[in-house]
Amino acid sequence: MSTIESFFGLIGDLTWGWSLIPLLVIFGLFITALTGFVQFRFFKRMFRVLSSKNQSGDPNAISAREALLISVGGRVGGGNIAGVAVAITLGGPGAVFWMWAIALVGMATSLVECSLAQLFKERQPDGTFRGGPARSIIHGLGHEFKWLAVIYAVCLIAAFGLGFNAFQGNTVAGAMEDSMGISRFITGAVLAVIAGFIVFGGIHRIAKAADVVVPIMAIGYILMALVIIVMNIGSLPGVISSIFANAFGLEEAVGGGMGAAIAQGLRRGLFSNEAGLGSAPNVAATADVRHPISQGITQSFSVFIDTIFICSCTAFVILLGDVYVPGAEGVDGIALTQQSLVSHLGEWAQYFLSLMILLFAFSSIIYNYYLGENALTVITKSTAALNVLRIVIIGIVFLGATAPGATSVFFFSDPMMGILAVVNLVVLMMLLPTCLRLLKDFRAQLAAGVARPVLNPDDFADLELDRTAWTGKAPAE
Template sequence: MDAINNLVNFLNGLVWGPPMLMLILGTGGFLMISLRLMPLMRIKQGVESLWQGRIKGDPETGLISPFQALMTCLAATVGTGNIAGVATAIFWGGPGALFWMWCTALVGMATKYSEVVLAVHYRERDTNGEHVGGPMYAIKNGLGPRWAWLAALFALFGGLAGFGIGNMVQANSMAQALESSFAVDVRLTGFLTMIIVAAVILGGIRRIGKVAASLVPFMCVVYVLTAIVVLFINLSAIPAAFSLIFTHAFTPAAATGGFAGAAVMAAIRYGVARGIFSNEAGLGTAGIAQAAGTSDNPVKSGLIGMMGTFIDTIIICTMTGLAIISSGVWSSGESGAALSIAAFESALPGIGGHVLTLSLILFTFTTILGWSYIGERCWSYLFGVKTILPFRIFWVIAVYWGATAQLDFVWLLADTLNGLMAVPNLIALIILSPVVVGLTRSYFAQRDSQEKATDS
């Protein structure tokens, strides 16, 4: 077992090492330049499209509304990475890690946009008549039969990674949080979560979409409002917090208090890695969920999809990071969720820690729901729709196992598989980038001409 652990540790170091991080950032930068900064210049249109997407379009063009599709995507991405992941990045990389998380998110908007555009453009209907898409379909239909092996690799990595990073690890985080804060037995948490998850995912994407559209906005708003209160209490320390972030993004952070210090490379590495872990830009998961949404144009879906990265990292992760740094607890020696809890508790004694714990519980629960659809689509791509029901049953059982088991090895293996998902996706994004650019220019040229005609 030690040999297997060492092997997976070695593979994980390669997968999430500097070459992979540079590849993900480089692909995002390449797409941003190819799109002439469109994702940044069109954020206003992204917000408008998101708001309009609350209304379900033609049922013939999708299963759920574009808003429900985005909320399903956010359900999968807004999770432990936004609370524990940000804290871990700051613990290992110092305050400067937050700056590199921002950079990852900004170029990640171009990556996420492109993933969704390709997913919707190349989507198809399965034998149940449901719209399905994602990197595997973009590779199969966009790159052709010679690349079928690459599509299968993505689906295999995604199908396996989902059980770890999207299920058992999340259930375990939830159970541990409830046990430490409210003394709830992990077996009870596992059983109840298993029942609730079963009630939702057995209803398919329509039910997942409805639940996500109700829970995700609520939990994000509550978390952000609480973080704003924490920041208001620490208002005088916020300028110094920004100074630390920008200073230590480019200069080493010296050891202080319980903080061991960090080189600039550590700030970059952990900021980028945790940023990607949080928003999943480059991993291809967003396109799978967005492809289920009603859409008459892939660019519209892409504009909505890129807002997921903005919400996840620029808003939610920033709130967590600023709360940690402005409260001064970042150098206390705590790490992970405990560091985030300490930041909220220092500003709101007796309340902040409980709010953060409840947020973590909701974040992890919705991640289990969102990832269930991603995993389901990966396995159904490989083995057909006949695997959907068995997959859902195994997914529900895995929730209980995750809540009650020791998952150090599962976490490590899932993290490796999660990173491997990026390789087929990034290859497809680079090769098919002209398709994304062409669809984008055509859409905005038509839209701009219509607006000019209306104005005149």
Template sequence: MEDLLRAINGVLWSSPVVYTLLGVGLLFSILTRFSQVRHIKDMFVLMFTGKKSDAGVSSFQALSVALAGRVGTGNIAGVASAIFYGGPGAVFWMWAIAFLGASSAFIESTLAQVYKDKHEGQYRGGPAFYIEKGMGTKWFGIIFAIAALIAMSILMPGVQSNAIAAAVDNAFAVPPWVTGLVLVLFLGLIILGGIKWIATTASFIVPFMAIAYMLMAGVIIGMNITAVPETIQLIVSSAFGMDSIFGGLLGSAIAWGVMRGVYSNEAGQGTGAHAAAAAEVSHPAKQGLVQSASVYIDTLLICSATAFMILFTGMYNTTSGGDNDPLVVEGIPGATVGPEFTQGAINSVFPAFGTGFVAIALLFFAFTTIMAYYYIAETNIAYLMRGRKAAIPMFLIKIVLLGATYFGAVRTAENAWLLGDIGLGLMVWINVIAILILAKPALQCLKDYEEQKKQGLDPVFNPKKLGIKNATFWETYVDPEKRKSS
């Protein structure tokens, strides 16, 4: 069975797929005229301007849910595994896929807003919705929804809970089965409240923990400030096979950098699009830009912070090939691939502190990621069950996800990551095809947003004016402020 899973993963993450993801990001960057650079001010201003409503959450809450899904194990254990398999050069390719992927995130999140629905009093949207409405192919939307359900409720939660359990065990000697039970208990209490509880919890936990983590990284980077140029040079030279030690890992650097970059920031996977659709905004492009910012926050800030802490302190190992091949660097003897690299890095500066700090950071990061996974699974259940009672399927998906969370906490890290990578690959394959076909409406939205901004207006979306069909929610849209005054 394990050999079969490895074969599937090998196909999903073969070299053509890795280079295709880079190519798609570059294509969208060109088509949007690098909106992730031109509109960087709007990206961060807009996240604080939207207001929540009875049906939707605020832009900041939607951003927090998206960041909850993005900021997780990938930012700590994922960075470590990228460095282990691809060397320091993998960090460069994580940066590359984040920069280019910000444009992919804009496209998918804007499409999610364009084609969202109002279902049982809540906004719902995501790839399944825009595939059906934009492409007119319901069967393809159903395929994505099923793939997302499998990935979000079965394959991917275990990566998060496994990392939490490993870090907590290493820091506090708490058995993984105990950690698993505690996770299931608290997770169950939160997901019972639906998107409003999830959004509220995420908007509190994610900024708090991200700021605390960045402050810790900032202190360590400040203490090693003179090593910054040397570390950047190592990353860049290794990324292109020019370093004497890591020169033979060029292919691995690209592959693992892109794969772990996408695992972390989820650009092109379609997960962030689900949260984007829940936002109450007056124009789809607004939330598209906000979600682009979330990719930057995830990878260019938090992942980079982890990478610099690890590389500054030399607390990492890098293999010459696979798990059992000789090491080309052994900075932390006997350490397994995962949070131990980051724990060792902080411990080397603040003895006996890093192990517990990283365990707590992972607990919050990964816990909120599983919360976001549930919301995405719930949204795809809502898509599949439209017009029918969904209470039983919604209950069952909670049980399945909680079971996968517990099972992940007690399984080996290698198997957890294998299943997680398969889940990621399934969604990426389907969603990338969809957004390539559906890019035109998102690009029209961007142009319309820019034209209204030039006129000094607060952009409001009118799909009929742009000739965009099946944007049924927007065809009868009334601004929330006008609803209040009427």
């Protein structure tokens, strides 16, 4: 076992250790420049997805908003509560600035990867769509690269479907046990039953669940943070000043100074918003939209919500409180967030946080399951295999919740995500010219006065597109 752990540890060092984060940052800046700062130019347009006027008229289709909420539900999780606290503890307040910076860069990366997933999506017999980097590899790079798509799919199942779902179950059960004294067995059983009901209902039931759960958890958490900000409004300028001063080395809150702030901010930001990691495009491809760039813009908004809104909420809760002491050892992680909430609002706040963790983790579980399901369909079309995956994932959620030590078995999760991200970056580099063509087409239609551009597959006849997914006509209103 130690040999296996060392092997995966080496993979983790070769990806997350020194190469992947700089690659993601540099490539994100490269995309931002080549696309003409698309995340800023289309920022106002991102909010259109929230309007009912911009939903497909097909009741059986997954709308752009539903796809957005599923991806927000997946991105928003423990990284927004515990991860931000760790970033501040190890990198100081300046880490928050670098989390914001990588989110702004990642918005462009997310737009590209999700637009490509939309372009190469396939219509299923039930009328829904499937897509993602694996299908982009097969249809965009060629069928001779299917081996690369299979590597991607295996890593996606291992990291998200199995490993991260065990950790989500563990996080919820631990929070419920610590704050409310609820048995891990009870929490695990409830999580497993609810998750089972959702995942056996397929993408439509997942979308409907996300449409309810995600707005509640996101708005609830943001409102709580706003209350705390208003309560401490006099201290806010000092906190913001500290974030910027630490970010650029004008003040040093922890050992390592500006370097620690940059390293922790970039790492935790990328882990939280997942831009460039190749996970969110799987969900982005399910939406029924007129043009691939439309959903790319929507998914760019998802990164903004995750980091600029949710992560900032946690950061201000911590930095406006008196629990966090720069450079001091002691409280960190989720405990720091929890104790900071209690210091602001009283003991009841820990129960509120437990509820938020439950909602965050539940939305992540159903998101992670769908990533695993979508990846499996690239490897096999067997319904039996799909049902086995569903049962295994439900069991893993329960195991992760009831046996805290069991999550150590999933030490391969981060290395597998590292391979996943490397494969995705290679694919993005190779298919970036195709996405730039899409963007040019989208902008040309806007310039011609078309309010809602529509992809005409005849304009991309050299690409292997599913003509049943792209008809050249707008979806029925």
